[in-house]
Amino acid sequence: xxxxxxxxxxxxxxxxxxxxxxxxxxxxxxxxxxxxxxxxxxxxxxxxxxxxxxxxxxxxxxxxxxxxxxxxxxxxxxxxxxxxxxxxxxxxxxxxxxxxxxxxxxxxxxxxxxxxxxxxxxxxxxxxxxxxxxxxxxxxxxxxxxxxxxxxxxxxxxxxxxxxxxxxxxxxxxxxxxxxxxxxxxxxxxxxxxxxxxxxxxxxxxxxxxxxxxxxxxxxxxxxxxxxxxxxxxxxxxxxxxxxxxxxxxxxxxxxxxxxxxxxxxxxxxxxxxxxxxxxxxxxxxxxxxxxxxxxxxxxxxxxxxxxxxxxxxxxxxxxxxxxxxxxxxxxxxxxxxxxxxxxxxxxxxxxxxx
Numbered sequence: 001x002x003x004x005x006x007x008x009x010x011x012x013x014x015x016x017x018x019x020x021x022x023x024x025x026x027x028x029x030x031x032x033x034x035x036x037x038x039x040x041x042x043x044x045x046x047x048x049x050x051x052x053x054x055x056x057x058x059x060x061x062x063x064x065x066x067x068x069x070x071x072x073x074x075x076x077x078x079x080x081x082x083x084x085x086x087x088x089x090x091x092x093x094x095x096x097x098x099x100x101x102x103x104x105x106x107x108x109x110x111x112x113x114x115x116x117x118x119x120x121x122x123x124x125x126x127x128x129x130x131x132x133x134x135x136x137x138x139x140x141x142x143x144x145x146x147x148x149x150x151x152x153x154x155x156x157x158x159x160x161x162x163x164x165x166x167x168x169x170x171x172x173x174x175x176x177x178x179x180x181x182x183x184x185x186x187x188x189x190x191x192x193x194x195x196x197x198x199x200x201x202x203x204x205x206x207x208x209x210x211x212x213x214x215x216x217x218x219x220x221x222x223x224x225x226x227x228x229x230x231x232x233x234x235x236x237x238x239x240x241x242x243x244x245x246x247x248x249x250x251x252x253x254x255x256x257x258x259x260x261x262x263x264x265x266x267x268x269x270x271x272x273x274x275x276x277x278x279x280x281x282x283x284x285x286x287x288x289x290x291x292x293x294x295x296x297x298x299x300x301x302x303x304x305x306x307x308x309x310x311x312x313x314x315x316x317x318x319x320x321x322x323x324x325x326x327x328x329x330x331x332x333x334x335x336x337x338x339x340x341x342x343x344x345x346x347x348x349x350x351x352x353x354x355x
Contacts, residue, residue: 033300044314048076050322052325053075064076082213083211084314085213089220089275091314093223093226094313095282095306095312097272098112100261116148116152121151122200123183123185124144144270148266149270152266155175159171159175206330215275216275219272219274222271230261231303232260234301237261287305290308
């Protein structure tokens with residue numbers, strides 16, 4: 001008599017037990033992404049409606065769909081919508097760049113500025129003001145981005161000079177050394193000229209105020225390209241997280257993965273810094289929150305980090321408008337007040353994930 005072996009089809013069977021955790025993890029990731037999208041939509045609505053002059057959701061809808069030239073229409077369409085769009089772009093860019101930076105350096109305390117992005121942008125802006133007399137924000141954008149790009153190229157070149165090529169340690173050391181050098185040069189220029197110092201302080205505080213739609217148009221292409229490169233490099237970054245030797249054994253080019261990551265970080269962080277000034281904290285803590293939601297898989301971690309970065313940027317911007325109404329606090333200062341206690345609580349309540 002022959003018997004037919006049957007494979008367990010219930011969750012209690014061996015097959016079910018092996019698949020169930022993966023199904024739960026995938027479901028949790030999908031729910032996290034959808035939840036963050038909904039939360040981002042609510043933050044966008046709050047960013048458009050809340051400020052020194054509160055505007056009802058109905059008036060916001062009318063201003064967007066059928067404007068009639070009222071004061072509310074002008075505020076929504078000319079001031080708050082461009083500001084909200086820029087906040088989403090900058091927050092998304094910094095969140096993704098922070099996740100990439102921590103992955104490539106395997107340092108849980110790394111953030112985009114460690115590659116010299118902020119310092120390079122700052123020196124370029126100062127030189128543009130001091131030497132060329134550039135006074136507009138639209139003029140700062142191109143110089144800031146060029147400075148960020150050149151600084152990142154220099155860091156990658158220096159970090160790749162060793163026998164083992166670019167490694168997390170050499171990149172971090174090269175970035176730190178170059179950052180201090182560029183900051184010293186920046187301070188030397190601003191301390192020698194009062195007019196340059198005044199103009200530089202307005203840019204360096206980190207803010208979404210005073211930026212029109214033209215700023216977003218200038219940087220959106222860089223941020224979009226950096227985002228695509230980041231998502232394309234996610235599988236390679238997963239392999240790199242297992243170690244360089246393991247990544248090579250899996251057929252991955254470590255040098256190509258790192259070069260792609262550096263380019264993506266430069267495009268993302270350079271675009272955000274050029275548009276809004278050097279904004280800290282977003283790229284530092286957001287990846288840890290995203291990792292808690294999705295796990296270490298960069299295919300899910302990067303989108304969640306981008307969404308969380310955009311949400312945090314808008315929340316900080318709205319908070320700055322409310323607490324100092326009818327004036328406002330720049331978003332960079334609000335993020336410092338929010339970020340420091342949050343990061344301390346994060347370190348105390350749970351161990352930082354080993355990268």
